[in-house]
Structure formats: C-alpha cells, structure tokens
Amino acid sequence: MVGGFFPTPYPDECLYSILCRYCVRTGYTVLKPVQKLLFGGQQCLASSIFFPIRLDLVKKWYGANSGVTRKLIAEKHTMHPYMTIVYPDKFRRQADAVINGADLPKTFDKTGTQRSHRLWPKYLRYCPDCVRDDVAAYGETYWHRVHQLPAMMYCTKHHVRLCESGVQVIGSRMGFYPASAEPMSEYSGEYDSLASHKEQFIRIGLESEWLLQHGVSIDWGLGLHQKYKRHFRDKGIATVQGVSDYTLIVDAFETYWGKDFLDCLRMELSDNREWIRQIYEAGMISFKPIYHILLMCFLSGSVDAFLDDAPRENIFGNSPWACMNPLCEHYMVDGVETVDIRYLNGVATGFFKCNVCGMVYKQRYWRKQFSALYIVEYGDIWIDRMMRCFHDERLDIPATAKILKCKPHVVKWQMIKLGILGKPEHCKKSRTYDGEMGAEATYKAQVLALCKQYDEVTSDILKLYAPKAYRYLYRFDRGWLHGHMTLNVNSKRQRDEDADMLLRVQSAVAAILSDGMPKRQVTPGFIAVTAGYGEGGLQYLADKRPLTKAYIDTIVESRMDWLRRRVSAIAQEHRMRGEKISIADVRREMSLKPNTFVKYGKFLKGLIDELNE
Numbered sequence: 001m002v003g004g005f006f007p008t009p010y011p012d013e014c015l016y017s018i019l020c021r022y023c024v025r026t027g028y029t030v031l032k033p034v035q036k037l038l039f040g041g042q043q044c045l046a047s048s049i050f051f052p053i054r055l056d057l058v059k060k061w062y063g064a065n066s067g068v069t070r071k072l073i074a075e076k077h078t079m080h081p082y083m084t085i086v087y088p089d090k091f092r093r094q095a096d097a098v099i100n101g102a103d104l105p106k107t108f109d110k111t112g113t114q115r116s117h118r119l120w121p122k123y124l125r126y127c128p129d130c131v132r133d134d135v136a137a138y139g140e141t142y143w144h145r146v147h148q149l150p151a152m153m154y155c156t157k158h159h160v161r162l163c164e165s166g167v168q169v170i171g172s173r174m175g176f177y178p179a180s181a182e183p184m185s186e187y188s189g190e191y192d193s194l195a196s197h198k199e200q201f202i203r204i205g206l207e208s209e210w211l212l213q214h215g216v217s218i219d220w221g222l223g224l225h226q227k228y229k230r231h232f233r234d235k236g237i238a239t240v241q242g243v244s245d246y247t248l249i250v251d252a253f254e255t256y257w258g259k260d261f262l263d264c265l266r267m268e269l270s271d272n273r274e275w276i277r278q279i280y281e282a283g284m285i286s287f288k289p290i291y292h293i294l295l296m297c298f299l300s301g302s303v304d305a306f307l308d309d310a311p312r313e314n315i316f317g318n319s320p321w322a323c324m325n326p327l328c329e330h331y332m333v334d335g336v337e338t339v340d341i342r343y344l345n346g347v348a349t350g351f352f353k354c355n356v357c358g359m360v361y362k363q364r365y366w367r368k369q370f371s372a373l374y375i376v377e378y379g380d381i382w383i384d385r386m387m388r389c390f391h392d393e394r395l396d397i398p399a400t401a402k403i404l405k406c407k408p409h410v411v412k413w414q415m416i417k418l419g420i421l422g423k424p425e426h427c428k429k430s431r432t433y434d435g436e437m438g439a440e441a442t443y444k445a446q447v448l449a450l451c452k453q454y455d456e457v458t459s460d461i462l463k464l465y466a467p468k469a470y471r472y473l474y475r476f477d478r479g480w481l482h483g484h485m486t487l488n489v490n491s492k493r494q495r496d497e498d499a500d501m502l503l504r505v506q507s508a509v510a511a512i513l514s515d516g517m518p519k520r521q522v523t524p525g526f527i528a529v530t531a532g533y534g535e536g537g538l539q540y541l542a543d544k545r546p547l548t549k550a551y552i553d554t555i556v557e558s559r560m561d562w563l564r565r566r567v568s569a570i571a572q573e574h575r576m577r578g579e580k581i582s583i584a585d586v587r588r589e590m591s592l593k594p595n596t597f598v599k600y601g602k603f604l605k606g607l608i609d610e611l612n613e
Contacts, residue, residue, distance in 0.1 A: 230311035443469035
C-alpha cells in the first residue's frame with residue numbers, strides 16, 4: 001500500500017479524483033514527491049480521468065486484500081467501458097488481458113491516452129446538486145466520471161445543467177486538483193442557452209451512461225459497419241445492395257434529431273466533422289463513441305435496442321422459405337433452403353427453388369416494398385401431374401386447372417410452352433413492315449426519309465419516329481445505320497457543349513495563371529474547383545468532349561513536372577541570394593508530406609544536385 005491510507009473510491013468517482021484525494025491526504029504541496037510515491041516518476045494525470053492508466057500499480061496502492069482490483073478501477077472509475085466501442089480488436093484484447101492481470105505492454109498507456117484525448121472536455125464539470133449530496137454523504141465532494149462524458153450537458157440524476165469548474169483538463173496533466181478544493185457554486189437558475197434542447201441532451205446523456213455501464217460486456221467485434229448498412233437498407237436510405245445514399249441518410253438523420261440540435265451539439269463538442277457522410281469501414285476507424293450513440297438511437301431508438309435489433313441478413317428473410325406448389329408436401333411450410341438474389345437498377349429479385357418439387361418462383365424488393373410472388377418454373381411434380389391429367393385422364397383444361405389448383409390460363413400457357421397446344425392467333429405478332437419489300441428494305445427506307453427531313457438524324461430522333469427501324473438495323477446492319485445517322489458524340493449539341501465548356505475551362509486556367517504559375521500543382525481537380533465543377537465532375541464530362549479534354553491535357557502537370565517547377569523556382573530565389581538549395585529548404589518551402597519524400601526522394605536529390613551545379 002502507498003503510505004497506508006490510499007482513499008477508497010466513491011461511487012462513480014474517476015481515477016483522477018481518487019489520486020487527487022490521495023494527494024490531499026499526504027499533505028504535500030509539491031507535485032513531484034506525490035508523483036514519485038504513486039508512479040515512481042513523472043506521469044500524465046489527465047489521462048486518468050478517462051483511461052485506466054498504470055493498472056499495474058493498483059495492488060501497490062491498495063494492497064492485495066483491499067478488494068479494489070484492476071477490473072474495479074477500469075470498469076467503475078474510468079471511461080474504459082464507454083470507449084470500448086471504438087477500440088480496434090487488437091487493443092480491446094490487449095486491454096482485457098491487462099485488466100485481468102497480464103503485464104502492462106510498454107505502449108499500452110500511451111495508446112489509451114491517445115484514444116481518450118479526443119474525448120477531453122475543456123474544463124472538468126460538476127453538478128451543484130451532486131456536490132451537495134456528496135458533502136452530506138461523505139463530508140467532501142469529488143469528480144464524477146459521468147459528468148466528464150462528451151455531450152454530457154445535464155446531470156442525468158437531477159436534470160440540472162452541469163457547471164464548468166476552473167480546472168482545465170489539459171492543465172491537469174501535471175497537477176492534482178481535488179474537487180473539494182475548488183470553488184463550486186450552487187445552481188443559480190440563470191439563463192440556459194441549451195434549454196430548448198434539454199430533453200435531447202439528457203437523452204444523449206442517459207445513452208452515454210448506459211454505454212459507460214455496459215460497454216465492457218458487449219462484443220463490439222460484431223461488425224457495426226455491416227449492421228449500419230443493413231439498417232439503412234431496411235429504412236430505404238441505402239440500395240438493396242447496401243450502397244449508402246448519403247443525401248438521404250443526412251436528411252433522415254437531421255429530421256430525426258433536428259438540425260438545430262445537431263448544430264448545437266457540434267458547437268458544444270467543437271466538432272465540425274461531417275462524420276455522417278463517412279459511414280464506411282475506413283472512415284469509421286476514427287469515429288467517436290458519441291457518433292455511434294447518435295446513429296444507434298436514430299436507427300433503433302436506443303443503444304440497447306440497437307444491439308438487440310438484428311436487421312435481416314437477407315432482405316427476403318431467412319431460410320427455410322415456404323414452397324408455393326400446392327401439390328408439394330412442403331406447401332406453405334418449408335422446402336426452399338437457398339435464394340439466388342440478382343440486382344438491377346436498385347431492384348433486388350430473389351429466385352427461390354423448392355428442393356423437393358423443383359418449383360421456382362421469384363419476388364422483387366424495391367423501396368422497402370415487396371412485390372407479389374411470381375412462379376417462374378412449375379417443377380417436375382406439377383408438370384408431371386398436368387401431363388397425366390391431359391394424356392392419361394383425358395381431362396380438359398378447366399378440370400386440369402382445378403386439380404392443379406391454378407387458373408385455366410396457366411395450364412393453357414404451360415401446354416403451349418411444352419408444344420402440346422399450338423400457338424393461338426392472339427399470341428402472334430402483327431407484321432410491322434411491307435411484306436413485298438421485306439423488313440430490311442422497309443426500315444432502311446424509313447431512315448433515309450428521316451435523313452432528308454432532318455439535318456442530323458441522331459438516335460433520339462430514330463427512337464422517337466422510327467423505333468422499330470432503329471432496333472432492327474442496330475441488330476442486323478449496324479454499319480449501314482451508323483453511316484446514315486449522326487452519333488450523339490458528334491452531334492451539334494455535343495459540339496456546342498464542348499465549345500462552351502472549353503471557354504469555361506480556359507477562363508478558369510487564366511484565373512489560375514493570372515499571377516504567374518501557382519505554388520500548388522495544376523491538376524484536373526484544381527481546374528475543376530476553379531471552374532465551378534465538382535472535382536470528379538470535370539473529368540467525367542471532359543471525357544465526352546474532345547476539345548476540352550485535349551486542352552486540359554496540355555495544362556495539367558504530373559507530380560514530377562510540378563516538383564521540378566517548384567524546386568527550380570526555389571533554387572532561383574536562393575541563387576539570387578548566392579545560396580545553394582538543400583532538401584531542408586524544399587521541405588520547408590513546399591510543406592511536402594513525408595510520403596512524397598519517400599516516393600520521390602531520389603528524383604528530388606538528383607534535381608537539387610543538378611540545380612546547385
């Protein structure tokens with residue numbers, strides 16, 4: 001034990017507060033002796049508000065028989081359970097091992113501190129009513145860990161606005177500031193700027209508190225990204241294939257929480273990141289727990305409900321599916337174990353085949369709606385029974401349909417497909433061309449007539465005035481068709497759009513070069529932003545406009561061309577001062593990323609040597 005009187009933790013007291021109370025008991029007014037007693041040397045203290053630092057010393061602080069363990073400190077007196085939702089699997093396993101008694105890896109505390117740093121508030125917070133209760137129960141107050149949670153603006157117990165103390169979290173890194181020594185005012189009831197969003201902040205606080213209490217017992221390796229995508233799909237804000245429509249997601253999310261509340265929350269958290277548009281596997285690595293809380297409430301109402309709410313892995317449900325063949329012993333019970341799902345234009349079509357009778361039926365899913373079931377193939381049992389009715393029992397179509405439990409037209413159509421009945425007259429397609437001239441001559445004559453009528457005959461005109469001619473010639477004589485029509489890429493409209501776009505791009509390039517060559521690299525994205533296009537939009541449009549594309553290709557710089565231009569300019573400035581250029585000068589002047597030096601290191605060194613000569 002440390003000094004024989006290490007404080008017993010109070011309920012929900014953060015580890016930092018326990019250490020501060022120990023400092024008070026020792027009577028030291030100087031930091032270093034206390035740190036030496038506790039840690040054996042210098043230690044960042046602010047981390048202990050959030051993360052269970054130096055768990056290897058818990059036994060030394062309390063003794064083996066005190067009942068205070070590593071697990072108790074980590075789970076009840078730090079935010080470790082709250083943060084487990086954003087731990088990588090490897091670090092989560094490492095933290096579990098350390099809490100259960102394993103040796104502390106060298107990087108453990110450093111990694112935990114880095115992960116908790118994003119959660120630090122500016123000042124330690126307290127609830128005036130909790131302070132009064134603490135003094136009545138224990139004779140002193142302390143720092144509650146729940147009050148330091150991100151977005152915790154109100155006390156979830158007393159529903160009063162939390163107050164900021166005079167202790168800066170960043171300033172507590174190297175100092176002990178016990179709550180009992182800080183001036184803490186009573187709740188004054190003054191104007192509350194967050195009053196209009198009080199209920200929402202309390203709700204977020206309660207969800208955060210739930211996560212703080214239960215987060216360590218949840219297996220967060222369940223693939224949150226995939227679960228979010230499936231929930232988005234079920235809400236109709238992602239495609240059936242799970243491709244997120246971020247515009248719909250943002251609109252639905254802001255409608256649920258309220259844009260004013262979200263703006264207020266961003267301001268309180270000092271966080272302007274557009275994280276809602278980064279719900280993909282790589283982007284979610286840097287998510288904060290509060291992001292997950294907001295998303296889970298949006299999707300299921302609460303964190304607890306989200307964990308219990310399992311979205312369908314298969315949009316058509318789970319196997320077995322019921323067979324639709326009334327002659328099959330599995331009718332309306334089971335029989336179908338697998339489904340083949342095909343996607344086209346945002347529509348999912350599931351094909352189900354009964355393993356017993358062979359019947360195949362399909363169902364479509366689009367915009368949260370399922371279509372009726374359509375039978376694609378009736379299977380061997382159904383077909384064999386129909387054949388026996390027709391050949392052996394000599395039944396007519398209505399009697400056969402009654403036995404097969406279907407409509408008469410279904411039986412008739414299946415017989416036609418099998419060649420038992422001839423094709424009825426109403427199923428024969430009427431001729432769409434002159435019988436004497438033939439199809440090819442008739443359709444070519446229609447195209448030539450349109451060529452005389454219009455200066456340019458494009459596919460749009462053909463589809464409007466001669467659709468059957470266009471389809472026939474496109475299939476059987478595409479060369480002749482293309483020789484007598486104007487392709488869209490060569491149309492007058494396309495040429496005009498190319499000329500207009502070229503002028504716009506040239507104006508943008510002139511603006512870029514107005515003060516000489518810019519310091520940044522001239523890329524298609526740079527030109528696009530200057531011209532008022534999206535970064536990828538210009539490239540997409542220019543690929544269809546040859547004049548604009550040719551011009552852009554003459555202007556844009558490769559990475560090596562840009563490096564040569566900029567380094568040469570820097571070398572010229574140094575040469576005028578009678579100095580030689582060094583790699584340090586390039587690094588300072590151009591603010592290049594380290595990866596650039598790794599990739600182009602040899603090129604830059606050779607270029608600098610060449611310019612210095």
